[in-house]
Amino acid sequence: MEIDASDKRATMSVGEFASFSPYAKREESKGLGAWRAAVGQQWHQEVQSHADSEGFENEQSISGEIPWHGWTLQLKGRIDQIRVQNNELHAREIKTVSGHLPLDRDSIAQKYKDYCLQLLSYRELLQRSKRYPFDSFRIELYLIEFSTGITQSFILDASFDHLIVDQLDRVADYLDQKRERLEKLRSLKFKSAYATPRQGQETIQSDLKSAFNRSRIVLLEAPTGYGKTGVSWEHGLHKLASGEVERIIYLTSKKTGQLEAIERLNMLLADQYAASYWHIRNKEEHCVNSEFRCSSKICPYLSDLERKWDTAALQPLILAEAKPPPLEQFKTTNAADGICPYEAMRTALSYRDIWVADYNYLFSSSSSRLLGEQPDFDPAKTFLIIDEAHNLPSRVESNSSKELRSLALEALASELTELGADNRLSAQMRSLADECSAYGKGDTLSLRQLDDIADSLMIIVKSFANQPIDYDSISPESMDTLWGLAYGSTAMNERPECFLGWIPENGILKITCIDASTEIRRTLEAFHSCLFLTATLHPIDGFLEQTGLDRLDQTPIHLSPPAPWLNKAYDVAIDMRVDTRFKYRDKSIPTTVSTIAQLADRIAPIAVFFPSYAYADKVKQQLEETRPFYRIASQTRKQLETIEDRAAFIDEALRFSDIIFLTLGSSFAEGVDMLGGKIKAVMVVSPALPEVNPVQQYKREYYKNRNQDGFERAYLQPGIQKVNQALGRLVRAPGQSVKALLQCHRFADTKTRSLLANQYRECNYIFNDDDLNDWLERESQINPPQKI
Ligand code: SF4
Missing domain, CATH: 3.90.320 (Lambda Exonuclease; Chain A)
Structure with a gap:
């Protein structure tokens, strides 16, 4: 419409x-x-x-x-x-x-x-x-x-x-x-993101305006603490109020980021909510049925919806409220009316000016129907903000990947036979199951073999379209298998070279997407304008290529406002004594342990980032055995769900620990800024290069065949990006400073150093214990830790 x-x-x-x-x-x-x-x-x-x-x-x-x-x-x-x-x-x-x-x-x-x-x-x-x-x-x-x-x-x-x-x-x-x-939006009033602009923000609104006059796509690269979220809301609200766009979509990859974005938005809208918004959450979070199975035959909250919609209690929640009600209240009200709360949210979205959501609601074929089917959603009239944009390519690649399990395919084939589907369909399914089992653990498929699988998938997907199947009677497990077959099959058929087929276990075929730039570009092309936010785009060529932005009709504009408070805020050293590569790792752990102890003795509490939980566990074990008197707080594999839980963990760790073990790439290294200004020393143990596996090796070859540095694209860039992200969280405001020790001689390689953000590139080198002591001695030059 x-x-x-x-x-x-x-x-x-x-x-x-x-x-x-x-x-x-x-x-x-x-x-x-x-x-x-x-x-x-x-x-x-x-x-x-x-x-x-x-x-x-x-x-x-x-x-x-x-x-x-x-x-x-x-x-x-x-x-x-x-x-x-x-x-x-x-x-x-x-x-x-x-x-x-x-x-x-x-x-x-x-x-x-x-x-x-x-x-x-x-x-x-x-x-x-x-x-x-x-x-x-x-x-x-x-x-x-x-x-x-x-x-x-x-x-x-x-x-x-x-x-x-x-x-x-x-x-x-x-x-x-x-x-x-x-019309209400024409009279929209909102506060500035910052009453007094922070350093580097002085001209940002006019810079954004002039950048958008030149291109539909703008990339805002600014360090943590700059205030990118507030600045982007302010710009977006101007676009809404002027009628330039009719809606804003704000996407970010982590739920904590969504909650923080909403908190910021509320500050700008103050108490007069002339603009309305909704935080989009997934189906399971909305479920009120005893069993999470969305079939009208099973779930009473899906039946007879047409009649139930007219119930009075829902109307204000759906139509009138500018802010979404608390989730539990929304669920209770809907359940009382016999309506699935997720369906109610689908209705409510149409009446909202701003949607805050996860990337998947635009970039995953299984979830994007929610927005795509909204009657008045027109991307050409929508301003899109993508936060933590450096995470977008890997997320879309993961969404475009799939896993085929021969046992699950067999089970689906049997169910289809029982439901009276055409025998040819069950036979196609069994043949695909046989193909999955034909390979052994560790095998990778040739392009031709993958092509054949892509053809089989397309035949199956088309056959399904021509079969009278009672989908409500298929078990949830088989339904998952079915959707797994359908999603992304067209992309695989069009561009098989962007996928790798490999066998992680016998009977399981993984089809991993290593380049989703076409999908990302196609989605972005439809929007009125799009603002990417991130602390690190470096190297920008790689980012543009991974997102397909290098193939758009307009060249994106890159804004990188000054952040003078970062000058001299980081005192970085590279520890050349240690080799953290996998085969030398055990040998290097005693040095890592003693270095952590030296840092903690001088500047506790300190944070230590590891590339994996397993690595952190090993170091912790030796540290506890040799120096049992340190108080160590460790991030566990179990995710802390809410911002409050994470804040409580960090708060307790800062109060009662000497050493805090964290993992690179986790929410404490990205998206959570609670350590900013509260610790004075950090150690990053190892550049967090991805492990060598068939997917990374294929990626390396893929980029090499495109005349690029395959190792840099497949290994170095993602690894150093995690390091940049983690360090970026530690200085958030003028006056803050931190000593950062990058442990492993590989950090000193020219290529690796060039991928570090500007503020970490100028560094000292630690070749022996004296160098370390000298560097630590300079501790007195930096400001005392902030009181907690
Ligand atoms: S339709 Fe709604 S209430 Fe029913 S199972 Fe699905 S999510 Fe739960």
Whole structure:
């Protein structure tokens, strides 16, 4: 639906108009829908082949305007059949149905309301068309039972007229609400992100404005503590208030980041909420059923939704509130009305100016339907903010990857047989299962073998589309297998070289995407404008290539405002005594242990970052054995769910520990800034290069074949990016400083050093204990730790 609120004009197809609902609608599964469409088409052709003998003309295009409550609705469609008989125009719509025929009038009006509305809309357009100057119109719904071919002809009389009046009212109400929402935005008032601009922010709003005048894509690279989130909200709210865009989407990869973004947004909106927002959470978080299984046959919160939507209690939560209600309250209210809270959220989104969500809601084919199916979501009128943008390529690559398990495929094949699906489909599934089992652990597939798998997947996906399958009866496990087959299969078929097939365990085939730049670019192309936020884009060429931004019609503008407080804030040294490569790791641990102890003796509490939990565990064990008097706090493998939990961990660690063991790439190294200004020394043990495995090796070859430095792209860049991220969290404001020891001689390699952010590149070298002591001696030169 295209809506021009200022002109009060909406353009849509007759089908869209007929099926419009201001509430979320559960669509039948794509596969079943495609099958129904294929069968429906066959029956259409069968009926239409008799058109001549009946005096009908097939497929007549029609378009026109219907004025309603101040709006002009521009509709267009194609009528299946039309004929003139006795000075009367007879329009017929042919529809296949799954239920049994014949049906009485009320059942048709209730079960097939959309079809009736489609015909009634055609009649409205015919009446207004100069091509059909008739006084009398006859509209016929021609139903065909798809399994038997039994037909029922049903003429819609005047008793159906209220349906179209009600539908026009519904659409006009919805459009009025949208217009009201946009008008309200014209008077949107909000605070500046910072009453007094921080250093480097002085001209940022005008810089952003002029950058967006030159390109739709702007990259804002600024260190932690700069205030990128606040600055981006301020710019986005200006765009909303001026009418340049109709909506903002803010995406970030971690839930903590989403909560922090919302907190910042609330500060800008103060207490007058002229702009409304919603924090999008996943289905499972919304679930109120005893079993998380979203089938209308099993979950009572999905049944009879049309009727339940009119319940009064939900309306204010969905329509009126500018802020989303607390999740538990939202769940309780919806459960009381018998409605799945996730479905209620789907409805509420349409009425919100700002959506805050995880990347997946745009960049994962399994989750992006939530936004894609919103009736008035138009990317061309939307400002997109992508936070922690350096994480985007790896996340989309992971979303585009899949895992095929031969046992799961066998189970799905058996279920399909039981459900009466075509035997060929089960056979295709078993053949794919056999292909998965044909390889042994550690094998990697050649491009040709992967091509064959991609072909098999496409055949299966197409076969599903043409099969009458009762998806509600398939077990959740098999449903997961099924969706796993479908998602990303087209991309694999189009660009097999961007995927690697490999066998992590016998019977399991992993298909890992190593380049999702085409998917990212295609998604971004549709947006009005897009702002990327990150602390580290370095090296920028790699980022542009990984996101496909180097292939856009406009060159992205890179803004990197000054951050003078970082000058001299880091006192960095590289410990050349140690080799942390895997085969030398055990030998180096005693030096690592003694170095940690020396640092802790002088500047406790200190933070020590490791590339893995296993590495941290080994060092901790030796430290505890040799120096049991240190108090050590360790990040555990179990994720701390909430910001409060993480804050409590850091707070306790800072108060009661000498040494805090953390993991690079985890939420304490990215997205959580609680250590900023609170510790005076940090040690990074090893550049966190990814482990050597078939995927990384393939990546290396892939980039090498594109005349790039494969090792740098596959190993160095992701590893050093984690180090840059972790160090960046430690100095957040003027006056803060930290001593950072990078332990491993590999940090001194020219290429590796060049990937470190500017402020860490100037460093000292530790070749022996005296050097370390000298460097530590300089501790007195930096400011005393902040009081906690
Ligand atoms: S439909 Fe909603 S309430 Fe029902 S199982 Fe799914 S998430 Fe839970």
